[in-house]
Amino acid sequence: MGEDRLKVDLDDLCWAYEDAYLGNSYYLDIETGEVLFFSDNLTGTEGGPEGIEEIEDEVGDRYIALPRTSPREGYRDMEEFIETVEDEDLKEKLSIAIDGKGAFRRFKDVLNQYPDERERWFEFKGNRTEKRVRRWLEAEDIRREIDCS
Incomplete structure (x- = not known):
């Protein structure tokens, strides 16, 4: 991301990282800093599996799939x-x-x-x-302004 700073909510990132349910997916929008949530359980609604296809088309460009804790x-x-x-x-x-x-x-x-x-x-x-998420952000070269609200 170079020298641009992205405002991200650390609590949202940590929540996503800790979510162990395999039917849930999270993506970081590297333009807005928003954490996007999708779930197999939300068919026909915003956040359902239908909406994930357009996100996956832009993974690597605009979106980054968030990792999970092992x-x-x-x-x-x-x-x-x-x-x-x-x-x-x-x-x-x-x-x-x-x-x-x-x-x-x-x-x-x-x-x-x-x-x-x-x-x-x-x-x-x-x-x-939090330490793991911060290391992940650094590994992705995401310069961030952490929102700890």
């Missing part, structure tokens, strides 16, 4: 968060929770019993996501 990144985040937990009992419960299939659900279930740690997890995860 399960590997999410798992690594849980592991690294567990290392920051001071309560040894909770640390053990979380370590057991992330072992095997259903790790994400069990991790959240354990944290739901510890509201303070749950809030700390949200902050930890949000910071990690």
